[in-house]
Amino acid sequence: MLTEAKRVTKFVLQYFSANLQSAMEYRGAFLSQIIFMFVNNIMLLFFWWVLFSKIESLNGWSFQHIMRLYAIASGAYAVKAILFGGSFSLSSTIAEGGLDFYLALPKPVLLHVLVSRSFASAWGDLVFGLAIFLLTVSPSIGMLLAFVILILAGGLVMTSFAVIAHSLSFWVGYGARLADELTEALLTFSLYPEGIFSAVTRWVLYTLIPAGFVSYLPVRIMDEFSWPYVGLLGFFVLGIVLVARFIFYRGLKRYESGNLVVTNAAG
Numbered sequence: 001m002l003t004e005a006k007r008v009t010k011f012v013l014q015y016f017s018a019n020l021q022s023a024m025e026y027r028g029a030f031l032s033q034i035i036f037m038f039v040n041n042i043m044l045l046f047f048w049w050v051l052f053s054k055i056e057s058l059n060g061w062s063f064q065h066i067m068r069l070y071a072i073a074s075g076a077y078a079v080k081a082i083l084f085g086g087s088f089s090l091s092s093t094i095a096e097g098g099l100d101f102y103l104a105l106p107k108p109v110l111l112h113v114l115v116s117r118s119f120a121s122a123w124g125d126l127v128f129g130l131a132i133f134l135l136t137v138s139p140s141i142g143m144l145l146a147f148v149i150l151i152l153a154g155g156l157v158m159t160s161f162a163v164i165a166h167s168l169s170f171w172v173g174y175g176a177r178l179a180d181e182l183t184e185a186l187l188t189f190s191l192y193p194e195g196i197f198s199a200v201t202r203w204v205l206y207t208l209i210p211a212g213f214v215s216y217l218p219v220r221i222m223d224e225f226s227w228p229y230v231g232l233l234g235f236f237v238l239g240i241v242l243v244a245r246f247i248f249y250r251g252l253k254r255y256e257s258g259n260l261v262v263t264n265a266a267g
Contacts, residue, residue, distance in 0.1 A: 011107065012115050016083060019118035030120050037124025044191070045070050045132070059195030066193060067136045068222055072150055073190040073215040075129035079155025080162070081122030084114040087159050088183075090166035091176035099255060110248050114159065137222070150218040153237045154190075157213045160244035161186055167244075170251025182209070190214040210240065 023030050045067065052063035080087060093099060093113060102109045102116075129151065137143050165179035172178075189211035194202060206212035213236045221229045 008108070008111065011111070012083065015115040016118070019082075019085075023118070023120040030123075033121040034124040034127060037121045038128045041070065041074055041125065041128040058193060061193040061195045064136055065219060065223070067132050068219045069193060069215050070191065071129045071133040071136065071147070072154060072218045072222075073129075073187070074125040075133070075147070075151030076154025076158055076190070076214050077187060078122045078126035078129060079151055080158040081119040082126065083118070083155070084159040085117035085119050085122075086114040087162040087166070088119075089117070089176075090114075090163065091169040091174065091179050094166070094169040094251075094255065095174040095176070099252070109252065110163070110245060114163075146222065150221065150233075153233055154214040154218060156237050157210055157240055158183070158186060160240040161210060163244040164240075164247055167248045167251045170254050185209055186211055186214065210236070213237070213240075 048066045048070075049063060052058075052066070056062070086093070090113060099109065099113070102112045105112065130147070133147050162179070162183045165182040166175070168179065169175040186209050189205055189209060194205070194212065194216040197205065202212070205216070213233060217229060217233050220226075221233065
């Protein structure tokens with residue numbers, strides 16, 4: 001099992017290195033994308049700063065909490081977009097027969113699809129997240145390690161949720177629009193403080209659209225460290241990864257059997 005984990009890690013890092021080298025071939029465009037995303041995130045945070053210049057807190061959330069929320073959510077999104085960029089177009093890959101290429105290779109199909117793409121602009125989200133994080137804590141190796149672990153956890157939740165949403169294409173045909181709306185909803189809710197939502201909405205955000213495990217719970221862990229919180233986050237991350245894997249490979253059997261029927265309206 002340890003050998004397999006090393007093999008998978010090496011495979012992911014090889015693709016990461018190749019994608020980064022590809023992006024760096026056009027350094028001007030690469031840097032401009034990073035700067036654009038960084039500035040875009042700063043502008044979003046600026047609106048919260050304006051709001052909190054008028055009020056001290058919002059249902060228990062201060063501007064400090066909002067900064068941490070944005071740091072973790074941006075970092076989690078960056079993990080998804082940089083390491084698992086293939087999750088953004090999984091529906092298209094399924095519906096257009098793109099999985100045939102991956103099925104012919106001796107690598108885990110789902111992982112191979114996910115790591116095959118990377119978005120250079122997401123480095124701007126990562127730099128932004130790290131910069132904002134360092135502004136809200138007393139910098140230390142321990143805190144930096146905690147931040148990395150939390151954004152990796154959030155990134156895995158985002159990626160797994162995207163896999164589940166896009167895997168619907170195995171059964172409903174070209175489901176890219178629905179999948180995109182679901183993943184956008186997850187990102188959007190991850191950027192709003194938990195305190196502004198009703199109890200029912202919060203239940204949804206910890207279950208059906210798990211924004212709570214992308215940013216709310218990680219912020220709480222940073223604010224008031226608790227092993228039960230860490231255990232809950234770890235348990236959920238493992239659970240959603242396994243569920244996403246199960247659903248994808250269940251759909252893949254349908255794909256391989258030739259029972260997948262796609263109606264392309266544009267055709």
